[in-house]
Amino acid sequence: xxxxxxxxxxxxxxxxxxxxxxxxxxxxxxxxxxxxxxxxxxxxxxxxxxxxxxxxxxxxxxxxxxxxxxxxxxxxxxxxxxxxxxxxxxxxxxxxxxxxxxxxxxxxxxxxxxxxxxxxxxxxxxxxxxxxxxxxxxxxxxxxxxxxxxxxxxxxxxxxxxxxxxxxxxxxxxxxxxxxxxxxxxxxxxxxxxxxxxxxxxxxxxxxxxxxxxxxxxxxxxxxxxxxxxxxxxxxxxxxxxxxxxxxxxxxxxxxxxxxxxxxxxxxxxxxxxxxxxxxxxxxxxxxxxxxxxxxxxxxxxxxxxxxxxxxxxxxxxxxxxxxxxxxxxxxxxxxxxxxxxxxxxxxxxxxxxxxxxxxxxxxxxxxxxxxxxxxxxxxxxxxxxxxxxxxxxxxxxxxxxxxxxxxxxxxxxxxxxxxxxxxxxxxxxxxxxxxxxxxxxxxxxxxxxxxxxxxxxxxxxxxxxxxxxxxxxxxxxxxxxxxxxxxxxxxxxxxx
Numbered sequence: 001x002x003x004x005x006x007x008x009x010x011x012x013x014x015x016x017x018x019x020x021x022x023x024x025x026x027x028x029x030x031x032x033x034x035x036x037x038x039x040x041x042x043x044x045x046x047x048x049x050x051x052x053x054x055x056x057x058x059x060x061x062x063x064x065x066x067x068x069x070x071x072x073x074x075x076x077x078x079x080x081x082x083x084x085x086x087x088x089x090x091x092x093x094x095x096x097x098x099x100x101x102x103x104x105x106x107x108x109x110x111x112x113x114x115x116x117x118x119x120x121x122x123x124x125x126x127x128x129x130x131x132x133x134x135x136x137x138x139x140x141x142x143x144x145x146x147x148x149x150x151x152x153x154x155x156x157x158x159x160x161x162x163x164x165x166x167x168x169x170x171x172x173x174x175x176x177x178x179x180x181x182x183x184x185x186x187x188x189x190x191x192x193x194x195x196x197x198x199x200x201x202x203x204x205x206x207x208x209x210x211x212x213x214x215x216x217x218x219x220x221x222x223x224x225x226x227x228x229x230x231x232x233x234x235x236x237x238x239x240x241x242x243x244x245x246x247x248x249x250x251x252x253x254x255x256x257x258x259x260x261x262x263x264x265x266x267x268x269x270x271x272x273x274x275x276x277x278x279x280x281x282x283x284x285x286x287x288x289x290x291x292x293x294x295x296x297x298x299x300x301x302x303x304x305x306x307x308x309x310x311x312x313x314x315x316x317x318x319x320x321x322x323x324x325x326x327x328x329x330x331x332x333x334x335x336x337x338x339x340x341x342x343x344x345x346x347x348x349x350x351x352x353x354x355x356x357x358x359x360x361x362x363x364x365x366x367x368x369x370x371x372x373x374x375x376x377x378x379x380x381x382x383x384x385x386x387x388x389x390x391x392x393x394x395x396x397x398x399x400x401x402x403x404x405x406x407x408x409x410x411x412x413x414x415x416x417x418x419x420x421x422x423x424x425x426x427x428x429x430x431x432x433x434x435x436x437x438x439x440x441x442x443x444x445x446x447x448x449x450x451x452x453x454x455x456x457x458x459x460x461x462x463x464x465x466x467x468x469x470x471x472x473x474x475x476x477x478x479x480x481x482x483x484x485x486x487x488x489x490x491x492x493x494x495x496x497x
């Protein structure tokens with residue numbers, strides 16, 4: 001067989017591949033090699049170009065990177081950008097990276113900007129800085145209709161160009177609501193020309209202040225407004241330094257003492273006025289037809305007559321309304337004399353609580369300060385009631401009711417625990433057992449809750465032995481020893497306010 005005689009054994013070359021029938025089993029297949037490992041039916045790539053691949057499982061988005069010793073999954077870095085703005089490494093933004101033309105909606109402040117109809121520029125308000133500023137300067141010689149400017153030649157008035165002339169925005173006759181502020185230094189008479197304040201009316205309100213911080217109200221001795229030129233003249237008894245605010249709102253003129261008030265300090269209710277070196281007038285406008293009213297809770301008190309005060313000595317007087325509705329002069333000197341609808345309270349060195357402050361005014365050697373007192377009147381006020389622990393407050397129709405909050409007072413602290421006491425000898429006490437009662441403090445009174453099945457012959461006490469700790473002690477009578485069963489013990493602490 002196969003050209004051989006005798007005992008024939010198989011050898012290579014007996015058959016060629018095409019003469020063999022059937023299927024090749026997996027175990028008959030050759031093993032892989034090179035960059036593969038394992039059988040040919042389940043080979044694993046272990047390398048690329050004979051360089052090993054790490055067995056680490058990749059995360060989403062990672063790429064295969066050569067670490068220097070093997071291919072391993074890593075987060076992608078780089079990206080092929082050699083530099084940004086000509087800088088390499090960690091590039092941070094700096095001036096000059098972009099030009100205005102490269103930034104969407106950017107405004108070039110060095111050139112005029114054109115905006116489409118209806119476009120708006122929004123400025124976020126700030127408590128520490130204004131939002132937009134127009135620098136004061138001379139009016140432009142060439143302007144377009146709609147241009148705005150602050151005219152440095154007319155006390156920085158805000159003006160708009162109409163197409164033919166510059167128009168001041170705080171002018172416009174008696175219906176105007178504009179203001180003008182005049183400052184002065186060491187003057188007994190201040191004159192503001194009508195052409196300067198440009199309010200266009202003689203119906204003006206004038207209020208003057210010193211240059212203190214905060215500013216104090218200064219009472220002029222005379223204010224006049226020329227009905228034709230609208231010139232305002234403010235006269236003081238002594239030289240003053242400060243500012244006068246001229247209000248152009250509707251009214252019958254500050255010089256006449258009537259018309260609308262621009263602020264609470266201009267109201268006549270309870271006004272104190274220097275009338276002479278020795279006399280201070282209070283509430284000169286209070287009358288039956290125009291009463292000066294003060295409210296305490298739901299009670300309203302009316303002052304219907306003026307009062308005057310004179311005194312001797314040197315000090316600071318406190319003028320206020322007390323809780324009975326009386327117009328009161330608090331006098332630390334005990335030397336004041338009050339006539340009319342007021343009373344004197346000697347020994348006062350500060351506004352008493354639950355009173356309504358009106359003025360403080362200094363006096364030197366019996367002479368009232370001619371520059372004026374400090375106006376303490378407040379048109380708006382509030383007295384806030386807040387309930388503390390166990391206290392409730394309810395405000396209805398201007399009245400506040402204070403009551404105990406029954407949901408909080410009294411306060412209960414309670415806790416229970418199962419305790420197992422050992423044998424208690426006759427006439428002896430077992431060692432104290434404890435359990436937790438959060439919030440309890442030593443010295444708190446304890447209401448003890450004893451087990452219903454507590455054996456006869458036992459007595460006990462409960463106490464707060466330490467913060468948040470209840471100690472329980474059981475004692476047996478002399479009749480015999482007792483072994484209590486394990487049972488639940490309860491301790492309760494009751495608190496008031």
